[in-house]
Amino acid sequence: MSDFPFAIVGFDLDGTLVDTAGDITAALNHALGLAGRAPLSEAEVRPMIGLGTQHLLEQGLSATGGVPEGLSPRLYEALLGFYEANIAVHSRPFPGLVEALDRLDALGVRTAVMTNKLEQLARLLLGELGLAGRMAAIIGGDTLGPGKAKPSPEPIRAMIEACGGGRTAFVGDSIFDVMAARGAGATSVAVGFGFLHQPVEELGADHVIGHYAELVPLLERL
Template identity: 35%
Template sequence: MTALIFDLDGTLIDSAPAIHSVSNAVLTARGYPALSLDEVRGYVGKGAPHLVRCLLQSVGENPDGPLFQPLHDDLITRYETEVEGNTLYPGVVQALEALAAMGCALAITTNKPYRPALAAIAHVGLDRLFPVVIGGDSLPTRKPAPEMVHEAQRLLGHDRALYVGDSEIDAETAVNAGLPFLIYTEGYRKTPLDALPHAASFSDFKALPGLVEHWTWP
């Protein structure tokens, strides 16, 4: 039985529209101008503190100044309830159900805070498929540090696992965790695919069960 550990944003779900909406809500509530979707998408992937610092910097404020904490707290509160805009990538549910039927153990590790991550996962109907979810505030470190992935492996009870993600952070996480990296090419990656270390790539989730079924361990 193979364990698969997934990233969330940009891998299983397109969360950028939801994050864009929440980010603009916390900014405009304080009189700042709204930001574009592309700009906010570029801030996604390194956790809520990073996102808040980027938002503050984008409107000309000190990213570590007195506005950081209230903006962060407002963002987290909204994150847990304002979940519209989180959508599944095509074929995700079918692929996950096929993997579960194959006996694969599934987990999510995300830099999104734990409770907002659970809310987003439930909104798109994935909560039934993932017994293990580790958020960006679940442990003292975040990705690309390997501890979240290693904790997921421990909870799933597997020494061997594949890591599935979409971004530069995910590639670095897989290297740090010592896991083969399967990259979904339609997410939030900015770097050319051939510049990122990966064991396999896929652009359609229909291909993922086959990749896993025929995976050869060294």
């Protein structure tokens, strides 16, 4: 019987489990091109990721000339369609992640994902990368309905419940991850390699790691 102190380790997806910036940038630039806008670099897009597709599109339009009045839903649909068709061209798990999941699995820990990405896209991406079957639960930004995405703690609570309950750590790369984890009573761990909107030390997480090799040893000490 493992004496590991956590029953569940949950993860954000974009910028935490998987570096998805290349594919998200391509999809955003596809939509911007349809609007007659210039493309953005991956470095420009990274800080725009994490609050869902609508927010991403609005940020991209704002950065390339402004958000038009009565924004056409066709741009949103075009972005989603392109992304779904090209979801894992460049996206890869961050270094050390698979080894960390192997170690957690060996310890009998349940792992799960809670992301503001649409659940269907999260499942598709994790499936393409061979990670979906490793997760006891996958909760998307739309799983619980409108207004129930991070920073609300409700989807983290739903993730914990779906995993059978128990002491939980949640790993993320944004202040919304930290806020949601705190609200759900989970220990928050921030990654220094994610799509950071601010220095990782300013996120207010309980703990910070710079590589996935640090995750299990950190949690073992808590």
